[in-house]
Amino acid sequence: MNHLKTFMLLAALTALFAGVGYMIGKGPGMLIAVALAGGMNLFTYWNADKIVLRMYKAQPVDESHPNAVVRTYVADVREMATRAGMPVPTIAIIPNDQPNAFATGRNPENAAVCATTGLLDMLTREEIRGVMAHELAHVKNRDTLVMTVTATVAGAISALANFAMFFGGDRDRPGGMIGTIALMILAPMAAALVQMAISRAREYEADRVGAEIARDPHALAAALEKIDAWSRRILNPTAERNPASGQLFIINPLAGRGADNLFSTHPATGNRIRALMDLAVKMGVSARAAPAAATAPARSAVPVTDAPAHQRQSAGAPLGPWG
Numbered sequence: 418m419n420h421l422k423t424f425m426l427l428a429a430l431t432a433l434f435a436g437v438g439y440m441i442g443k444g445p446g447m448l449i450a451v452a453l454a455g456g457m458n459l460f461t462y463w464n465a466d467k468i469v470l471r472m473y474k475a476q477p478v479d480e481s482h483p484n485a486v487v488r489t490y491v492a493d494v495r496e497m498a499t500r501a502g503m504p505v506p507t508i509a510i511i512p513n514d515q516p517n518a519f520a521t522g523r524n525p526e527n528a529a530v531c532a533t534t535g536l537l538d539m540l541t542r543e544e545i546r547g548v549m550a551h552e553l554a555h556v557k558n559r560d561t562l563v564m565t566v567t568a569t570v571a572g573a574i575s576a577l578a579n580f581a582m583f584f585g586g587d588r589d590r591p592g593g594m595i596g597t598i599a600l601m602i603l604a605p606m607a608a609a610l611v612q613m614a615i616s617r618a619r620e621y622e623a624d625r626v627g628a629e630i631a632r633d634p635h636a637l638a639a640a641l642e643k644i645d646a647w648s649r650r651i652l653n654p655t656a657e658r659n660p661a662s663g664q665l666f667i668i669n670p671l672a673g674r675g676a677d678n679l680f681s682t683h684p685a686t687g688n689r690i691r692a693l694m695d696l697a698v699k700m701g702v703s704a705r706a707a708p709a710a711a712t713a714p715a716r717s718a719v720p721v722t723d724a725p726a727h728q729r730q731s732a733g734a735p736l737g738p739w740g
Contacts, residue, residue: 475531493549523561642686644668
């Protein structure tokens with residue numbers, strides 16, 4: 418099903434390029450647009466994950482990292498991937514204060530999971546395990562291909578709208594007025610494409626499988642509440658500049674300003690937490706203390722050395738992979 422969705426996304430991109438190319442340049446314009454779309458399709462399939470990782474400046478890490486928190490993070494991801502019977506993905510960190518995480522890659526053999534430095538700073542080890550188990554679940558369920566291609570395709574459609582607007586400046590050209598109209602239509606269409614292609618049921622399923630991999634639904638529920646609270650207060654500049662990539666993350670990284678709301682593809686966090694609580698009952702897992710992050714005071718970032726005690730991990734090393 419995910420491969421079918423990917424094919425439909427790439428076909429839609431080709432059709433859009435061909436249509437706008439014809440409106441702008443008639444037959445020759447359409448041929449050029451189809452050729453460009455075909456090349457972009459091939460490039461996107463093989464390189465979309467690399468584009469996303471480069472966009473967010475993801476840095477691969479391993480057990481040799483000087484920071485104890487990062488070494489623990491790497492070891493936990495490796496252990497959970499092995500226990501889940503899947504290839505160990507590339508493990509990376511993203512230099513960003515907002516706590517969040519995502520997975521990318523065209524298949525489990527070519528996948529990467531990424532956590533932000535803010536996530537490693539603000540969550541406990543158990544909560545980080547829950548979040549990364551969720552991302553491993555996306556890899557195991559083969560969600561990452563359609564997620565990554567969708568982010569790239571939506572961005573390409575927005576770029577196409579800007580391209581059409583360039584021709585819209587000259588009303589005497591064949592596509593002048595059409596180019597202007599295309600700008601107004603194609604950008605919302607990019608958002609709608611994300612909405613249609615990315616099922617919210619995917620997140621619930623990744624929560625369920627991730628909770629089973631980590632064997633702790635309560636840890637993931639606590640992590641979701643903390644991430645949701647802090648992501649509203651700490652901006653993710655890269656996601657704000659590329660809102661179509663927001664659907665990759667475990668919690669919507671966008672601040673909800675203006676058109677960003679169009680790209681919200683995540684279920685309500687409260688609903689996800691309730692589903693995890695129900696799963697914990699079925700699994701017979703004991704309840705945890707309620708997370709405290711939701712009532713924490715707003716700030717632009719949590720300094721590594723000044724993080725509240727309840728946000729520090731049990732390891733004695735300084736928090737944050739830069740420390």
